[in-house]
Amino acid sequence: MNAQTMGRKNLKDLLERYPFASSYFKDNNLPLEGNRDLTLEEYFGQFDEEAREERALDVDLHYRQLGEFIKQMNAFLGHEEDRVQTVTILPGTDKSGKGEEFGELTIAQGEIVCIVGPTGSGKSRLLGDIEWVAQGDTPTSRRILINGEKPDRKWRFSTKDKLVAQISQNMNFVMDLTVYEFVELHAESRMVENRGETIGRIIESANALAGERFTPETPITSLSGGQSRALMIADTAILSKSPIILIDEIENAGIDRKQALDLLLSEEKLVLMATHDPILALMGDRRIVIKNGGIHRVIETTEEEREILSTLEEMDRKLLAYRSKLRNGEIIGKL
C-alpha cells in the first residue's frame, strides 16, 4: 500500500478488516472515538500545522509505519507455525583461530544440552551465534542451521519470531501488577486466543513448580524468589513463542527444577542451560565444554554420571530438608 491508497482508506473499513490496527492508533496516542467515518487522509487532515507540531505528528511516517504494521501482523497471523525441530551448529574457530573439532552438533526438540566453561570462555558468544543464526558472519565463523537448512532471515530481525527466550538468575519482575494482570499483559502482546484458559494454566503450572502457593491476585513484586522463578518458567514455557529456551542457572530454592525442565520439554522447547551446578549439568543429555572461545568437547552424559546424579539428588534433598527445618524454627538433629 502506498501513501495515496492508504490515505483514501476509510477508518471503519480499515479497522473492520484489520482489528489489530486499533493498537497502532492507541499506542501512538491517536484517538479513534468519533472519527471512524473518516478516511485516513481526513483523519490526519483534522490536525492543522500547529497541532501536528504540538503532537510531533509526521503524517507520511504514519502512512508508512501503519502500512508496515499491517503487513507484519498479517504475516504473523496468517503464517503457519514454523516448528523448529532441530538446531545444528557447524564448527568455526576459537579465539586463536584454531578450528573447532566437533564435526557438527545437532540439538533436537525435547533435548537438554548444558554449556559449561569458565567465565569469559565464550559461552555468551555461542548463545549469541545461535540467537543471531550466525552464517559465518560472527567472530567465530560458526554457522547455524534450523531443521537442517539455512535459516530464514526473519529469525534475525523479527520481534514476533525470536529464536531464543532467556531465563536467568538475576532477572526480576519490575512491573507493579498482580500475577493475573501480568500474565494477561503478556498474553495480549502475544495475541493469544482463549486468554483466560491460558492464563489459568500458567498460574496452575507455576504453583505446581513452586513449593508455596500464590494466587492470581498476588502482586508479582511480592512473590518469593522461588515463586518468581516458577512463574517466569511457566510463563516462558507456555506463552513465549521462541522455540529455544536458554537458562542461565536456576537457583536451588523454592522450586522443583526437574519438574521445571520437564514443563519446558513438554511444551516442545529445546533447552540450553549454562550451569556449573552438577545436579543441573547431569540432568542434561549432553554438555558442551567451552574453552578459549571455542567448543572444546561435546560430552554425552554417561551411565555412571546418571548414577552419581541420583546420589547428588539424595544429598540435595537432605540439605533442603535441613533448610526447611531451620526455617520452621526446629532444632537440627540427625535426618
Added chain:
Amino acid sequence: MNLVTISGPPSSGKTAVILKTIDALKKRGLKTAVAKFDCLYTDDDRLYEKAGIPVKKGLSGALCPDHYFISNIEEVVKWGVEEGFDLLVSESAGLCNRCSPYVKGIRAVCVIDNLSGINTPKKIGPMLKSADIVVITKGDIVSQAEREVFASRVNTVNPGAVILHVNGLTGQGSYELSTLLFDESEGMETLVGRELRFPMPSALCSYCLGETRIGEKYQMGNVRKMDMEGKN
C-alpha cells in the same frame, strides 16, 4: 565516512552500548570516533579516551541540547572527514522525549531500556518513532515476559525499525549491532543541504531570554497556558 546518530533517554545505556559496539568494529579494522553531546555535565568522554577512541565533547549548557547539536554537527563531521575515520558516531541524550536529532539519509539509532516501563514507547516522540534501529538494553534484569511485551510495544510505534537487544555490560548483541552500522558504499563528506527528519521543539518566550521573575506580566512571546477547567 559513515555517520550514525545515536540518541536515547538519559541513563538508557547509550555509552555502554557504543563502547562495546566499537570494540567489535575495531576488530574489523574500522576506525571509529565519537562526538558526545550533553547538557550540563558528562565524563563519558574520558571513558572513550580510556578505550582509545577519538572523542569530541559538546555541552549545550543554557541552550536547548538538540538545537545545540544541530548547530554543531557539521563541524564535527568536518573533523571526522579530516581525520579519516571510517565511522563517526554522534551520541546525544533525548532530554524532553520530544527531541529527535535525526537527519534524513543518515542512519539513526534509538537506545531505550527495559527498566523504563512498558508505557515509555508511547511517551517518546520522533526520537523513537522515526529511528531506523532501536536498541533495547538491560534485558538481563527483567523477565522474559517483560522483554517480549516491551519489544512488542516498540514494534507497534515503530514497525519499520530493526529492533535489537544489546547488553551494555557483557556486550551481548553489540557485535550484531556493529554489522548494521557501517556500510562501505554509504560514504558522506558533509551534512550541508541535508534536512532534519523532524522539526525540533520550538520555544521562544521571555524565559528563554533570561527572565526570572514569575507572573503573567513577565510572560511574553510563545507562551501557553494549562487548561485548568477541563477534566485533564
